[in-house]
Amino acid sequence: MSAQIEKSTGERFSEDEVLRQIEQAVLDHRLPPGTKLKEVQLANLFGVKRGLIRKVLTRLAHSRLVDQTPNRGATVARPSVKEGRDLFAARRAIESAILETLIARSDEQMVSRLRKMLEREQKAYRRGDSEKALAQSVDFHRQLAALAGNGVLEAFLNDIIRRTPLVILAHLGDEEQNRCRNREHAEIVAAIEERDTRRAVKVMHQHLLHIESKIRHKPEAQKADLATLLRPLPEATT
């Protein structure tokens, strides 16, 4: 039926590696919502035992990337448009709180570290590397969360970020958008430097609304073959 995925080294896949591969395929829409994820099929595909696949599917179900029904197996999750909007709304709340926390304890070192991130992001989009630019952009948000120092909020944000690609139709691509994101990020850093919480929160809010307005919330989807999982996309990540 379908070929096998091999590691370049010839070793066997670890649980985490299998998890990442499937997760990435889901987030890239190579495995569209509703796709049945059969245990033996996946086990053969990766050359691992079914028990391992089972654990992976359970973990994916927990992070809501996969739906599991007793005795009926797992499918790629099909989040509703409402869920997508809820995700974005929650993100605005979380990131606002992160900024408030961050600014309360910010210092020069933090600001300079953020500036370095901005530069890297800028470089990426200027040389037209949209994929990298997007990844850097996401890292900027993660970095804010890390610097804020609240592990709970950080975990929540990471959860949201992980789930987001599944609820949107396509990733943001063109250069104009990349530049725009970068400018908004810079504005946030400026507000942090001035310790202007209100402004930072306001800009972040608009930034996130802006992002949400640019994407299309994914409405419904068709079916596709599991073997499509084989080749990774040349496209972006988050």
Place this chain on the structure above:
Amino acid sequence: MSAQIEKSTGERFSEDEVLRQIEQAVLDHRLPPGTKLKEVQLANLFGVKRGLIRKVLTRLAHSRLVDQTPNRGATVARPSVKEGRDLFAARRAIESAILETLIARSDEQMVSRLRKMLEREQKAYRRGDSEKALAQSVDFHRQLAALAGNGVLEAFLNDIIRRTPLVILAHLGDEEQNRCRNREHAEIVAAIEERDTRRAVKVMHQHLLHIESKIRHKPEAQKADLATLLRPLPEATT
């Protein structure tokens, strides 16, 4: 070594039931942080197979009530004081966002439903039933989250509420505190009715700070026997 826990009906425990029992024991501090949770011991205790215990421990680990280390098993989690404070800080952010969302879509029916909850809470503490009063109080917060209609925020709050008992030393008990909580809840409902978001958020903030100030963040803990799990406490829940 240790006796067996039996269901009154004589049936076998389901996975969810075992989960709840262990979770409750952890949250009641009957199983203090650091306690080793051995698979065979638990399996014998509940009269179930080891595989089921295994799944339960993994689930508990995911909700951070249990720490799992490869090849070294599971122990009751020992959250730091910082983690406790982070949890409360995150809660303030989440519940503020919930209130903002709720008020934006509130109507008469919602308000009256909340009023009913207030009454039940009041009844409980007036008749001196602290346990019930505390449970009702927690339900009030859950209800706010549900009425707000954002499933993501609701899930986050439930996660926080579930983890909270583990980071505090003891549950809030005396009648004065019960009355105080109830009064603050009433004030929040009043603000919702007037659609006064700013006030609602402010009162909620103070309410949560108040709660946090009344508890003691749990610093460290000793060891205890697993069999203590047998008898449930006569004490409160969350």
Place this chain on the structure above:
DNA sequence: GATAATAAAATTGTTAACAATATATTAGTA
């Protein structure tokens, strides 16, 4: 006695075989 090396026991991790359930196929009936 203290420490290190070795052996024994206990504990967790994996798997192949089996059981239970759900889905697909076929046969039967109007």
Place this chain on the structure above:
DNA sequence: TACTAATATATTGTTAACAATTTTATTATC
């Protein structure tokens, strides 16, 4: 054909036996 019932296949769920690892106990050496 359209529908139902019966059967076969495919898929998920469970478990007992085994493997790997860690912990405890024992012995040896200083």
